[in-house]
Amino acid sequence: xxxxxxxxxxxxxxxxxxxxxxxxxxxxxxxxxxxxxxxxxxxxxxxxxxxxxxxxxxxxxxxxxxxxxxxxxxxxxxxxxxxxxxxxxxxxxxxxxxxxxxxxxxxxxxxxxxxxxxxxxx
Numbered sequence: 001x002x003x004x005x006x007x008x009x010x011x012x013x014x015x016x017x018x019x020x021x022x023x024x025x026x027x028x029x030x031x032x033x034x035x036x037x038x039x040x041x042x043x044x045x046x047x048x049x050x051x052x053x054x055x056x057x058x059x060x061x062x063x064x065x066x067x068x069x070x071x072x073x074x075x076x077x078x079x080x081x082x083x084x085x086x087x088x089x090x091x092x093x094x095x096x097x098x099x100x101x102x103x104x105x106x107x108x109x110x111x112x113x114x115x116x117x118x119x120x121x122x
Contacts, residue, residue: 030089
């Protein structure tokens, strides 16, 4: 979801790559939830951080404590930012309760990404 919003708010000013510590695929509920807000992430892929080891970044954003604690070392010139969002994929309950959790997390991520672009992207 963060990748989708960073692309949206950053427009042509940013190149966004996303990866994790494990490959899980793009959650189908995340695709549906983002589509509700007009963002198509159905073409996104699930990548591992090691796939980008030969690239240089300006920023690395971790979105869960597990990623922050287990993320590889980045040189000092790279600004590493962290925000621990709840994982909506772990939500329990009825379909509507799970969808509500995805929407709530989506709103948090949307606000974070909008603030990031407004603060750091010129």
